[in-house]
Amino acid sequence: MNNFMQMIFGRLQLTEAFPREPVTAFAAVGMIMTGFLVIGALTYFKKWRWLWKEWLTTTNHKRIGVMYLAVAGIMLVRGLADALMMRTQQATSVGSAHGIVSTDTFQQVFSAHGTIMIFFVAMGFMFGLINLILPLQIGSRDVAFPFMNATSFWLFTGGMILVNVSLMLGGFSSAGWLAYPPLSESQYSPGVGVDYWIWSLQIAGIGSLLSGVNFLVTILKMRCPGMTLMKMPMFVWSVFGAMTLVVFAFPILTATLAMLALDRTFGTHFFTSGGGGNAMMYVNLIWAWGHPEVYILVLPAFGVFSEVVATFSRKRLFGYTSMVVAIWLIVLLSFTVWLHHFFTMGAGADVNAVFGIATMLISIPTGVKIFNWLFTMYRGRIRFTSPMIWFLGFVFLFTLGGVAGVLMAVPAIDFQVHNSLFLVAHFHTMIISGVLFGYFAGLTYWFPKVFGFRLSEKIGRYAAWCWIVGFVVAFTPLYILGLMGATRRLDHYSASLGWQPLFIVAGIGVGIICVGVGLQVLQLLVSIILRARQGKPLNDPWDGRTLEWATTSPPPVYNFAIIPTVTSRDEFWEQKQTKRRPAKPMYQPIMLPKNTPAGLLIGMLAMAAAFGFVWHMWWLVVIGALSAIIVLIAQSARDEQETELSVETIARIEAGEKYA
Amino acid sequence: MPHIKTSYKFAILIASIIAAIALAAWYISSHPLAVLAPMGQIGEAQRNLIIVGALLSIIVVVPVFVMTIVIAYRYRESNGRAAYQPTWDHSPLFETIWWGIPCAIILALSIITWQSSHTLDPSRAIASNESPLAIQVVSLDWKWLFIYPAQHVASVNEVALPVGRPVTFSLTSDSVMNSFWIPQLGGQLYAMPGMSTTLHLIADQSGTYFGSPANITGKGFSGMDFTAKALDASDFSQWLATAGRSPHKLDLSAYTALAKPSQDNPTTYYYSSVEDGLYNLIVMKYMLPDISRVTQ
Numbered sequence: 033m034n035n036f037m038q039m040i041f042g043r044l045q046l047t048e049a050f051p052r053e054p055v056t057a058f059a060a061v062g063m064i065m066t067g068f069l070v071i072g073a074l075t076y077f078k079k080w081r082w083l084w085k086e087w088l089t090t091t092n093h094k095r096i097g098v099m100y101l102a103v104a105g106i107m108l109v110r111g112l113a114d115a116l117m118m119r120t121q122q123a124t125s126v127g128s129a130h131g132i133v134s135t136d137t138f139q140q141v142f143s144a145h146g147t148i149m150i151f152f153v154a155m156g157f158m159f160g161l162i163n164l165i166l167p168l169q170i171g172s173r174d175v176a177f178p179f180m181n182a183t184s185f186w187l188f189t190g191g192m193i194l195v196n197v198s199l200m201l202g203g204f205s206s207a208g209w210l211a212y213p214p215l216s217e218s219q220y221s222p223g224v225g226v227d228y229w230i231w232s233l234q235i236a237g238i239g240s241l242l243s244g245v246n247f248l249v250t251i252l253k254m255r256c257p258g259m260t261l262m263k264m265p266m267f268v269w270s271v272f273g274a275m276t277l278v279v280f281a282f283p284i285l286t287a288t289l290a291m292l293a294l295d296r297t298f299g300t301h302f303f304t305s306g307g308g309g310n311a312m313m314y315v316n317l318i319w320a321w322g323h324p325e326v327y328i329l330v331l332p333a334f335g336v337f338s339e340v341v342a343t344f345s346r347k348r349l350f351g352y353t354s355m356v357v358a359i360w361l362i363v364l365l366s367f368t369v370w371l372h373h374f375f376t377m378g379a380g381a382d383v384n385a386v387f388g389i390a391t392m393l394i395s396i397p398t399g400v401k402i403f404n405w406l407f408t409m410y411r412g413r414i415r416f417t418s419p420m421i422w423f424l425g426f427v428f429l430f431t432l433g434g435v436a437g438v439l440m441a442v443p444a445i446d447f448q449v450h451n452s453l454f455l456v457a458h459f460h461t462m463i464i465s466g467v468l469f470g471y472f473a474g475l476t477y478w479f480p481k482v483f484g485f486r487l488s489e490k491i492g493r494y495a496a497w498c499w500i501v502g503f504v505v506a507f508t509p510l511y512i513l514g515l516m517g518a519t520r521r522l523d524h525y526s527a528s529l530g531w532q533p534l535f536i537v538a539g540i541g542v543g544i545i546c547v548g549v550g551l552q553v554l555q556l557l558v559s560i561i562l563r564a565r566q567g568k569p570l571n572d573p574w575d576g577r578t579l580e581w582a583t584t585s586p587p588p589v590y591n592f593a594i595i596p597t598v599t600s601r602d603e604f605w606e607q608k609q610t611k612r613r614p615a616k617p618m619y620q621p622i623m624l625p626k627n628t629p630a631g632l633l634i635g636m637l638a639m640a641a642a643f644g645f646v647w648h649m650w651w652l653v654v655i656g657a658l659s660a661i662i663v664l665i666a667q668s669a670r671d672e673q674e675t676e677l678s679v680e681t682i683a684r685i686e687a688g689e690k691y692a
Numbered sequence: 693m694p695h696i697k698t699s700y701k702f703a704i705l706i707a708s709i710i711a712a713i714a715l716a717a718w719y720i721s722s723h724p725l726a727v728l729a730p731m732g733q734i735g736e737a738q739r740n741l742i743i744v745g746a747l748l749s750i751i752v753v754v755p756v757f758v759m760t761i762v763i764a765y766r767y768r769e770s771n772g773r774a775a776y777q778p779t780w781d782h783s784p785l786f787e788t789i790w791w792g793i794p795c796a797i798i799l800a801l802s803i804i805t806w807q808s809s810h811t812l813d814p815s816r817a818i819a820s821n822e823s824p825l826a827i828q829v830v831s832l833d834w835k836w837l838f839i840y841p842a843q844h845v846a847s848v849n850e851v852a853l854p855v856g857r858p859v860t861f862s863l864t865s866d867s868v869m870n871s872f873w874i875p876q877l878g879g880q881l882y883a884m885p886g887m888s889t890t891l892h893l894i895a896d897q898s899g900t901y902f903g904s905p906a907n908i909t910g911k912g913f914s915g916m917d918f919t920a921k922a923l924d925a926s927d928f929s930q931w932l933a934t935a936g937r938s939p940h941k942l943d944l945s946a947y948t949a950l951a952k953p954s955q956d957n958p959t960t961y962y963y964s965s966v967e968d969g970l971y972n973l974i975v976m977k978y979m980l981p982d983i984s985r986v987t988q
């Protein structure tokens with residue numbers, strides 16, 4: 033009987049797997065209740081069929097983009113709740129007081145915070161915006177591989193679900209967001225936490241790799257006539273750079289996670305201390321992926337700023353060629369600096385110095401980009417909309433964070449700030465101001481493109497200011513704390529160190545950021561309610577410059593009835609200047625990718641297999657993985673992957689009738 | 693009257709920034725920043741580097757901030773008098789300037805980086821008339837073991853060093869990775885199982901300094917900070933004598949007991965003798981094939 037149960041449930045024992053601590057139990061119950069609420073609402077409003085037809089089985093890049101943004105938005109709230117818990121713990125757990133959570137929960141919380149914010153928030157916003165805008169900007173009807181695109185999204189979502197399941201069943205990793213061995217090896221972390229971490233990243237990471245291939249091919253093969261490489265909008269260039277990095281970096285992550293999983297599950301010795309393993313190999317590999325990952329996140333955000341600054345300055349982007357060169361220098365250099373994450377592991381002076389200098393070199397192209405944006409504004413006509421406020425916040429914070437980064441690139445300085453809160457403050461400065469602010473600006477800028485109405489400007493500004501002020505209040509104390517010798521990931525410290533007041537101030541800062549996020553939610557709701565008013569002017573609300581604004585907002589399912597021909601970089605702007613009107617359209621039938629549940633199925637089956645790996649339910653691993661492969665083959669063998677839209681239908685849609 | 697409202701907001705902004713800076717300055721003056729208030733020559737050199745690097749960065753930061761504010765203000769849409777050149781998108785002169793200036797700064801920083809990486813290489817001995825004191829450091833779950841091989845004593849969670857005499861720390865771990873850091877004396881270095889790293893530090897002023905386990909080590913991580921005592925010559929020999937009077941002896945069985953995971957250990961614990969070659973044994977045990985399995 034016991035053997036049978038073990039075969040079915042692996043090492044899952046229901047009596048032990050549920051959360052015991054009030055905070056986690058509360059969060060788990062809240063999550064389940066929300067799930068029931070959503071299911072109830074869908075049933076009550078009879079929306080299941082709509083959800084299935086319009087969203088879950090869609091292969092349309094715009095729909096997939098919106099789903100990415102939805103997942104990223106929800107995960108932002110989860111990650112922020114984690115941040116709030118960490119700050120509350122550190123503000124209260126001093127001397128004889130021990131804060132609000134146990135050590136183990138605290139360590140799970142910061143591991144989950146990092147994992148979620150990078151993989152499911154930053155990556156989610158990035159792929160969401162790329163999906164929404166990239167095909168439109170290059171005058172294309174979809175991405176190169178629409179079904180693969182859906183599969184990527186569902187693998188990403190499968191990973192996200194797995195991270196959140198760990199909260200309810202078994203607990204998450206407590207070994208930090210990059211799970212350095214030997215701590216993450218089964219000897220020191222015997223539970224399922226690290227396995228949840230490995231397998232959620234494994235399937236989400238494969239999704240990202242597929243997306244990287246997809247967007248690279250899309251950029252290289254799907255541009256409309258006339259759009260030579262040097263006529264591509266800067267956002268497309270930056271996505272080109274970022275996706276090149278994805279294709280080279282993510283296989284390293286996959287291989288590294290696979291080796292760690294082999295160590296943990298089958299007792300191999302890749303990264304163990306004994307048996308011929310070497311943990312430093314892991315550190316090398318994870319950063320050979322991890323450092324490019326930072327630029328994967330930030331390059332598309334730079335692309336957003338390039339579009340936003342040019343549009344709201346009503347001026348051409350300054351130094352286009354410089355910008356392209358800068359992007360590719362960043363791409364190249366980002367693979368040459370990974371060792372700066374472990375100057376402190378005893379490498380020789382020559383090695384450390386070379387990697388330190390390589391790291392500083394990256395600041396040159398990055399600095400050039402900032403100067404080019406400033407000179408895009410110079411002799412322009414600047415409108416201070418909320419995307420521009422995000423941009424200005426970015427310039428100030430990112431420059432200061434960059435200075436901290438250049439300091440840390442000097443190995444002798446790094447020895448004094450490595451693993452300290454100074455480092456934590458530095459990378460949060462880069463990722464919040466560089467990545468998040470960039471995507472928030474992009475979200476505000478392109479929202480009317482996708483939904484046909486603008487987000488409330490007034491609430492958006494308040495939100496941006498809350499984020500900027502909250503950021504300064506939350507992270508300035510961390511820079512100071514780092515210089516006082518405070519390291520990251522402490523769940524308790526002695527009162528005599530004098531750190532507590534600064535942790536309290538930092539906590540207040542997180543509170544202000546929470547208000548900012550609350551305002552963003554409010555902004556969305558208010559804008560939906562007032563969408564009739566927010567929908568004017570309709571198609572081109574910002575006086576846009578690039579192709580995405582040349583079609584209606586929201587665009588028809590096929591994006592462009594007639595594929596445009598491009599003659600200049602700011603094609604749409606030039607069209608408006610010269611009042612060039614396309615000749616009377618001659619429609620051709622359009623082939624559109626059919627809906628398919630295959631992507632959803634593959635994502636969920638992969639998730640099931642990953643769940644089996646976590647709990648050692650081998651039957652589930654086999655069934656999940658095999659079924660996913662069968663679904664993939666079956667989908668690929670389908671004869672009719674596309675459906676034709678007739679000329680009459682196109683004419684009706686173009687005449688303003690709703691597409692049924 | 694919109695301009696009055698704007699200047700009122702502006703005044704509040706300036707006032708709150710000044711208040712925040714004043715508050716921060718007051719706080720920092722009453723709690724010295726360990727990294728910027730070093731008590732040894734290594735830490736001092738690193739502090740000076742931070743200052744030089746920050747000053748060099750100002751060459752870029754100040755122009756960026758000033759330009760951002762001036763350009764954003766001057767070319768705002770409501771200012772109809774400002775020039776407007778919507779198609780001006782390229783200037784070889786300007787672009788050369790902002791490729792050139794950062795290149796020059798990075799060149800200067802690169803020279804500093806190359807030199808300081810060598811002069812402040814943790815494994816480089818500190819020039820001194822006195823011979824360095826050797827201390828072997830082992831990171832355990834969750835406490836630090838300090839072995840004085842020449843003096844044949846050991847201590848847990850407290851390390852004493854003589855003022856003015858260079859110290860050669862050999863670092864390893866008999867558990868997960870950790871990082872050994874005494875912020876007021878100088879930079880940190882990792883302690884890793886199966887490996888030995890070398891860190892040279894020196895204390896120039898006597899005092900009791902905070903020692904940090906700078907890398908996460910699991911459950912007992914927060915409770916394994918240690919104390920570094922910089923003592924003048926007579927106090928240091930007294931400390932050695934105190935340790936030498938301890939009834940505890942660090943033989944293999946005592947070490948095995950000590951190495952078992954334990955949290956929030958007492959701040960001081962001394963051993964009056966140490967098994968010969970214990971440190972090497974701890975490092976090498978990960979390198980050797982599993983003897984027990986071979987002999988079975």
